[in-house]
């Protein structure tokens with residue numbers, strides 16, 4: 339890698355004519371198949387995190403706007419083309435949408451980069467193709483939703499027999515509230531299973547990153563989804579999001595975001611007994627055993643925390659390395675960190691973009707400060723480069739103790755805390771010493787070590803000799819305070835369907 343000083347940050351290149359044109363057009367709400375003005379004239383500015391400048395604005399939807407969106411979703415669910423559609427037709431629509439994503443891949447990657455701060459390069463090799471593939475994978479499930487028949491032992495009147503079976507029906511109107519770290523992919527993770535199962539949706543993107551979801555809304559109309567099947571409302575969490583969660587005609591909430599907000603949503607959803615699935619925060623351990631190949635561990639551990647500027651729920655934010663390799667691993671990861679080239683997302687030279695917002699930058703710097711105060715040592719990084727934009731240098735901290743805030747709390751930024759361990763039998767307990775349980779990775783070539791530790795880790799995903807890979811077929815979700823319910827795979831269908839038992843006297 340090129341050792342360009344991290345304070346030398348390039349200027350954000352101008353967007354393409356196509357994206358510039360998209361940014362100029364007024365943004366509205368998608369309700370009932372139309373782009374409509376919000377009831378209130380309040381707007382939310384949308385920033386380019388690389389410059390801190392406003393690039394667009396979106397409506398701040400009110401409770402009344404939410405009512406309209408839910409009513410449109412309800413109407414589409416109850417009657418009309420969507421309610422009568424054959425599973426194979428839903429499959430075809432999802433495929434059409436995935437093809438449109440493919441046709442507009444470059445534009446979507448650029449828009450994602452501009453709004454979120456991640457590099458266009460990463461958006462075009464990860465976010466956009468994984469969004470396309472997610473819809474394709476979920477399209478296949480539309481035609482494979484099954485119940486079953488079973489035999490009963492009911493003692494009915496003499497001579498009466500029973501035909502019994504259960505079916506799966508779509509859960510109904512789903513409110514989907516998503517975060518800002520993978521705006522387009524998170525929309526796909528939510529919309530894919532809802533549309534495959536025949537639900538209708540009100541989607542609320544994060545207030546920081548609404549643009550690709552709104553562009554996706556245009557593609558959803560172009561693909562031919564009937565009006566009201568997907569509605570998109572932009573707005574703040576505490577108002578627009580809360581109105582969705584409280585709405586009595588919403589059957590299910592699917593939320594990805596912070597544990598703090600997940601708890602609020604879960605409480606609020608209780609009043610009307612909504613179905614809830616929560617994919618929340620994490621503080622995932624990366625556990626390095628003494629027998630490893632150091633080069634691959636160093637690259638893997640650096641990637642586990644620095645990918646997407648550390649703004650990943652499953653980021654490997656706690657490194658535990660055996661004492662015999664600790665110094666080498668920390669040195670390697672710190673060297674990697676100090677040579678990552680920071681810059682704006684549209685510059686092809688950039689390896690790591692800014693954080694999503696000023697608020698997030700301040701939060702992350704606050705955590706670094708708290709680590710310093712509590713006695714942690716900074717091996718590399720630890721500050722923002724003196725430049726516009728919401729940058730934070732990739733940071734590695736050592737001399738940390740289990741009770742420090744930087745070890746206990748999710749930072750959601752490019753900050754790694756490294757701890758050494760001695761006793762292999764103790765490491766599972768150290769790794770599990772967290773309220774979270776989203777993911778973990780284990781690095782060892784010794785199959786006995788791997789098989790001994792994997793069952794002990796209280797985490798929804800355990801990677802072995804890799805970290806962070808996700809796939810639509812692989813269930814994803816959390817133990818403990820990382821949430822409940824699973825996304826992806828066959829199991830996600832359970833979260834979007836109700837089971838109906840039918841007992842027929844023959």
Ligand code: ADP
Nearest residue numbers: 516517543544545574575576579580595596599
């Ligand atoms: P962050 O703190 O990083 O912004 P959040 O968990 O607050 O993460 O945000 C994730 C999503 O949850 C966003 O779409 C946000 O608008 C939404 N949200 C935040 N607070 C609430 C709330 N009280 N009710 C419903 N949605 C909310």
Ligand code: MG
Nearest residue numbers: 575595596599
């Ligand atoms: Mg928030």
